[in-house]
Amino acid sequence: MATLAVKSLHTHFGGVRAVDGVDLDVKDGEFLVLLGASGSGKTTLMRTIAGLEKLTSGDVLIGGQVVNDLPPNARNIAMVFQSYALYPHKTVGKNISFPLEAVGMQRAAIQQKVEWAANLFGIGHLLQRKPRALSGGERQRVALARALVREPNLFLLDEPLSNLDAKLRHLARHELKKLHQRVGITTVYVTHDQVEAMGLGERVAVMNHGKIEQIGTPSDIYREPGNTFVARFMGSPAMNLIRMENEVIGFHPENFLPATEFEANAGARRLPFYVTGVEDLGADILLYGLVPSAEEVPQQANEQAAPPAPVTLQDGPRGANVIAKLPARLAGRVAVGVQHDFFVQPGLVKEFDPVSGQRTNAATPA
Amino acid sequence: MSAHNPQRRDVYLAVGMIAPAVLFIVLLVGVPFGLAIYYSLHDVTTGGTAARWVGLGNFGELLSDRNFITALKNTLVFTFGTLITVLILATIQAELLMRKFRGKWVVRFLLLLPWTAPVALGLIGWLWMYDSVFSPIDWLLRQVGLLGHPGALLGPLPNLYWLGSKQLALPSVVIVNVWRLLPLATVIVLAGLNSIPGDVIEQARIDRAGYLRRLFDITLPMLSPILLVAILFTFVFTFADMISIFILTRGGPANSTQVLASMAFFTGILGGNLGKGAAVALFLFPALAGVSAILLGLIRRSEVA
Numbered sequence: 001m002a003t004l005a006v007k008s009l010h011t012h013f014g015g016v017r018a019v020d021g022v023d024l025d026v027k028d029g030e031f032l033v034l035l036g037a038s039g040s041g042k043t044t045l046m047r048t049i050a051g052l053e054k055l056t057s058g059d060v061l062i063g064g065q066v067v068n069d070l071p072p073n074a075r076n077i078a079m080v081f082q083s084y085a086l087y088p089h090k091t092v093g094k095n096i097s098f099p100l101e102a103v104g105m106q107r108a109a110i111q112q113k114v115e116w117a118a119n120l121f122g123i124g125h126l127l128q129r130k131p132r133a134l135s136g137g138e139r140q141r142v143a144l145a146r147a148l149v150r151e152p153n154l155f156l157l158d159e160p161l162s163n164l165d166a167k168l169r170h171l172a173r174h175e176l177k178k179l180h181q182r183v184g185i186t187t188v189y190v191t192h193d194q195v196e197a198m199g200l201g202e203r204v205a206v207m208n209h210g211k212i213e214q215i216g217t218p219s220d221i222y223r224e225p226g227n228t229f230v231a232r233f234m235g236s237p238a239m240n241l242i243r244m245e246n247e248v249i250g251f252h253p254e255n256f257l258p259a260t261e262f263e264a265n266a267g268a269r270r271l272p273f274y275v276t277g278v279e280d281l282g283a284d285i286l287l288y289g290l291v292p293s294a295e296e297v298p299q300q301a302n303e304q305a306a307p308p309a310p311v312t313l314q315d316g317p318r319g320a321n322v323i324a325k326l327p328a329r330l331a332g333r334v335a336v337g338v339q340h341d342f343f344v345q346p347g348l349v350k351e352f353d354p355v356s357g358q359r360t361n362a363a364t365p366a
Numbered sequence: 367m368s369a370h371n372p373q374r375r376d377v378y379l380a381v382g383m384i385a386p387a388v389l390f391i392v393l394l395v396g397v398p399f400g401l402a403i404y405y406s407l408h409d410v411t412t413g414g415t416a417a418r419w420v421g422l423g424n425f426g427e428l429l430s431d432r433n434f435i436t437a438l439k440n441t442l443v444f445t446f447g448t449l450i451t452v453l454i455l456a457t458i459q460a461e462l463l464m465r466k467f468r469g470k471w472v473v474r475f476l477l478l479l480p481w482t483a484p485v486a487l488g489l490i491g492w493l494w495m496y497d498s499v500f501s502p503i504d505w506l507l508r509q510v511g512l513l514g515h516p517g518a519l520l521g522p523l524p525n526l527y528w529l530g531s532k533q534l535a536l537p538s539v540v541i542v543n544v545w546r547l548l549p550l551a552t553v554i555v556l557a558g559l560n561s562i563p564g565d566v567i568e569q570a571r572i573d574r575a576g577y578l579r580r581l582f583d584i585t586l587p588m589l590s591p592i593l594l595v596a597i598l599f600t601f602v603f604t605f606a607d608m609i610s611i612f613i614l615t616r617g618g619p620a621n622s623t624q625v626l627a628s629m630a631f632f633t634g635i636l637g638g639n640l641g642k643g644a645a646v647a648l649f650l651f652p653a654l655a656g657v658s659a660i661l662l663g664l665i666r667r668s669e670v671a
Contacts (some may be wrong), residue, residue, distance in 0.1 A: 073574040085565035089587045098583075146573070185571035201524050 002063030002153040003028050004049065004186055009058035011041075011048045018044035020210030022058075030182040031177075033201030035191060035233070041210035046156050049188065052076050062153055073102075078147035079156040082163065084139045086131040092142050093118075117149040120179075137168050143338045144176075148183065157186040161196065172200055194234050198222065206230050225250070226348065236284065239350070242271075242293045242320040246353040247360065249330035253286070253325035255348045258334055259341040261326075266311045267346035273322065274339045278331070285331045290300035290319035291342075377423060405634075407643035412638040424645035433621055434629065434646065436618060440606065441625040447540040448604045449597060455544065456596060457586075462551070464559050481549035491611040492542045496528035496614070503528070509568035529615050532622045539623050543610050547603055551596040558592030559585070591668045598661045605657075606650055626650050 006028040011019040018041045026032045034042040036113065047053045049060055060067050067075050078099070087095050096117055100110045102231035118124045121141040131139060140160060145153060161169045161176075177200055180187055191197055197204045198218040205215040206229075214226040225231035231239040231250050239250045249269070256273070257264075264270070275289040326334070334340060351361040406424050408417040428434040463474060480488060495503055504525045507513035513520040518524060528538040560584065570584045586593070602638060608627035611617060617624035624632075626646055634643015 050572060052571070072568070072571040073576065075572075076574075077572060079569070079572045081565045081569060083563065083565050085563065086571035087566060087570075087584060087588075089590075098570075098575070102573055102575040102579055145605075150574075 002186060003061075004154055004188065004247065005059075005061040005062070005064075006045070006049065007059040009045070009048065009060065010056040011044050011053050012056045017210050019048060019055075022207075022210070023213055024212065024215075026186055029186055031180050031187045031189065031200060031202045032193060033189045033197040033204045034207055035194060035201075035204050036207035037192055037233075040207040042192075042207045043158060044210075044249065045207070046079075046158055046188060046190050049154075050077055050079055050156055053196040075154075075156040076150075077156055077339070078150060078152035080140075080143045080147050080158065080160045080268040082159040084131075084160075084163070084244055086139060086142055086145035086146075088131055090130075091127065092123065092129050092131070095131065096127075096141055096146045096149050099146065103150075113149050120148070121145045132205065136164055137172070140172065141282050144179070148179075148185075152185065155185045157187065157189045157338055159191055160189075162191075162193070169196075176200065196235065198234075206233060224359075226359050231350065231352070233344075237325070238322045240291075240293055240320075240322045241352070242322065243354060244293065246354070248270060248354050248357075250352060251344045251348055252348040253323045255344050256324040256342055257326070258324075258330075259343055261330055261333060262343075263341040265345055268343040269339065269346070270343045270351045273324065273337050273342040274319065275334055275336050278334070280328070280331055283328055284325050285328055287324040287326065287334060289322055291322045293320035296325070302326070375416065401520075402644040402647055405640050406648050408641055410640040410644075412640060420641065424641045425648075427642065427643055428649070433624065436621050437617075437626050437629040437646075438649070440621075440623060441627075443536060444540060444543070444611075444625050445538070445601060445604045446458050448543045451540070451544045452547050452551045452598065452600050453593070455548055456555045457477075457589075457593075459548070459552045459561050461581075461614045463556055477552060480545050481553075481627035484608055486544065486613060489542065489610060492545075493529075493614060496538055498530050499526055500529050501525060501528065519552045530619060532619055535615055535619060535623045539610055539614055543607070543615060545603060546610065547600050550603075551600055551665050553597065554592060554596040555589065558589045561592070562588050594661050594665045594668065598658060598665075601661070602654065603658055605654060 004024070006022055006024040009019055009022045009024075010017065020041065022045055024032075024043075034045060036042040040069060044053060047349055048055050049062075051067065051070060051074075052324045055068060062075060062077070090098065093114055096114045098109050100113055105113075114127070117126065118127060121144060122137060123141050126134065126138060126142070131142065134142065140163070143160070161172050164172055173196060189200060191200075201218055204218050206213045206223050208223060208229050214221055216224075221230060222234050225234060225239065228241055228248060228250070231241060236253060237253050239252050240256065241250045248327065251269075258273075259270070271291050273287075273289050273291055275287050277288040279286040279288070303363060319324075349361075350359065352358060353360050404417075407419065407421060409418045410419045411424075414549070420443065461479060463470070463477070467473075471536075495501060504513060507520060507526070508524065512518055513526065514524045518521045526534060528534050529649045566584065566588070567580060570580045575583065606627050608625065608631055611623055611625055612630045615623045617628050626649055630646040632643075633646055634640050637643070
C-alpha cells in the first residue's frame with residue numbers, strides 16, 4: 001500500500017499532448033476515479049502511472065519514491081485492463097498464480113494465495129477452466145483476482161466494468177466498492193461513465209484535453225461544478241446552462257420547480273419556462289422546454305464538441321433548452337405548449353463567467 | 367421439370383467452376399502418384415516399355431543399399447537442421463521486426479529479399495560464395511587470420527572447400543536452405559506476433575514478468591499455432607526439395623549431400639531405373655503425410671484449447 005503523487009506530468013505522442021500538465025495526490029488507501037470522455041487523456045495518464053507509456057516531463061511518485069524510469073514490472077502495481085487481458089492459454093488458476101510465479105514464490109505459498117483470491121471472488125470452482133470457457137462477469141473476477149493476489153502498492157483499473165451488461169454492472173460496482181473497503185489498497189479507476197464515478201469514487205478527477213478540470217468528492221463535483229465543462233459532464237440529464245446578459249447561470253434539472261406546486265423561498269430565481277414536451281421515466285418525469293436567454297451558452301475555449309442546436313418552434317418562442325426533473329406524482333400537472341412560472345431556490349443557481357466558463361459565485365452553504 | 371430449372375443450373379455452374387481444380391489435382395497429383403506406385407512395384411526402365419511385376423522387390427533392394435541409407439540420414443539431417451535453425455532465427459527476426467527502429471522498412475525489405483529472388487539465381491550466387499578458389503567467405507576468413515597459414519584456427523589450406531569437403535558439404539547446403547526458407551517463416555511468425563493482443567503482453571509486464579518469462583511463458587505458447595504452421599511449411603518445402611542440392615552439389619561429394627528427393631531423380635530419371643526411383647520417392651510419402659497430419663492435428667488442438 002502506498003500513496004501516489006503525480007507532479008506537473010506531461011505525456012506527449014509526437015505533437016499530441018495526451019497528458020498536459022497534471023498534478024494529483026492520492027492518499028494511502030484512497031479510491032480515486034479519473035473521469036473523462038474518450039480522448040481526454042485519462043487512460044494515458046493511468047498508463048503513464050503504470051509505466052506503460054514514457055512520460056515527457058514531470059514526476060510520478062509511488063509511496064514517495066520517484067518511479068519515472070522504472071519499468072512496469074518494478075513498480076509493484078496491479079492493473080486490470082478493459083479487455084481483462086487474461087492469458088488465453090493458461091487456466092484460471094495459472095492466470096491468477098502468474099504474478100506470483102513471476103517473482104519466484106514458493107509453490108505452497110502460491111497455492112494458498114490463489115485459493116484465497118479465488119474464494120474472495122467466488123471463482124474457486126473455475127480454477128481448472130480456460131478463459132474462453134468463462135462468461136464476461138467471470139472473466140472480470142479472474143482479472144481482479146489476478147490483480148489482487150500479489151498485494152500490490154497500487155491498483156489501476158481501466159474501465160473494468162464496461163464489458164459487462166447493465167444488470168451485472170450495478171452488482172459489480174457494489175462488489176468493487178466492498179472489496180476496496182476490505183483490502184484498502186490505493187486505487188485509481190478510469191471511466192467515462194459519470195454514474196460509475198459518482199457511485200465508486202471517494203474523490204473524482206474530471207479530465208478534459210489532458211488536464212484535470214476539477215477534483216473533489218462526487219457530491220462536490222456534482223453540486224458545485226467549477227466550470228461549465230464539468231457542469232455539462234456530470235448528471236443525467238446534465239445541469240442546465242443559460243446565457244444571461246453578463247453571466248451564464250446553471251442549475252440541476254431536479255432543482256427547477258414549478259411555482260404552482262412548490263413554495264419559493266425569498267431570493268429564489270424566477271424564470272418563465274415554455275414547456276415543449278414531457279417524458280415519463282416512471283419514478284420521475286422530465287419536462288423539456290425553453291427559457292429566454294441572451295444567446296446559446298458559449299463553449300469553453302478548449303472544448304471542441306458543438307453544442308446542441310437550440311430547438312426553434314415555428315413561430316413560437318425561442319430560448320435556451322432546459323430540462324426540468326419532477327417527481328412522477330406531478331405528471332399531468334404541467335401542461336405542454338404553455339409558458340409556466342418556474343423557479344430555482346436560492347443557493348442552487350451556479351454562476352459562470354461567459355467567456356472563460358469558470359465559476360464566479362463561490363460554493364454557497366445550502 | 368425442364369433443363370431451365372434454376373436449381374439444376376446452379377449445379378452445372380458449381381460443377382463447371384470446381385472442375386478445373388479437380389482436374390488439376392487429378393492430372394498433376396493423382397496421376398503421377400498412381401504412376402509412381404505402379405512403377406515402384408514393377409521393373410520399369412526408361413530403356414523400354416516392359417514392366418515386369420516385382421512386388422516389393424524395389425523397396426527391398428533399397429533397404430540393403432548403403433547409398434539409400436545415407437540418403438535417408440542426409441534427408442533427416444537436412445530437414446531437421448533447416449527446421450530448427452529456421453525456427454529459431456525466424457522467431458528472433460520477427461521479434462526484432464516488431465520493434466520500432468529507424469530504417470525498419472529497409473531491413474524488412476532486405477530480410478524478405480531471398481524469398482523474392484528466383485531460386486536458381488540465388489543458388490548460383492551461393493555457388494560463388496562457396497567457390498573452391500574465389501569464395502568471399504574464405505577470403506574474409508583469410509583476412510582476419512583464421513584460415514590459410516600454419517597454425518590457423520580453420521587450417522593451413524587457403525580454402526575451406528565448402529561444397530567439396532565431405533564434412534562441410536551438408537552443413538553448407540543447410541545454410542543455403544535456411545537462407546531460402548527464413549523469409550517465409552519470418553513472415554508467418556511476424557503475423558502470429560502481431561495477432562497477440564498488446565494488452566496481454568502489457569499485463570505480463572505489469573505482472574512483474576521479465577523479458578524471458580514473457581517470451582517463454584506468454585508469447586511462445588500464444589504463438590504455438592502459428593509456429594506449427596511455419597514448421598509445417600518449412601518441413602514440407604525441405605523434406606521433398608532437391609533444387610538446392612541439385613544446383614549446389616548434385617548429391618556429392620561421395621553422396622554426402624544426397625537426399626531422398628535427389629536420389630529419386632538421379633536413380634529414376636538420369637539413371638533410367640524408373641521403378642527404383644519411384645520406390646525412393648514413395649519413401650517420402652508416408653513421412654510427409656504422417657508429419658503433415660500430426661502437425662495439422664496439433665494446430666487444430668492448439669486453436670481450440
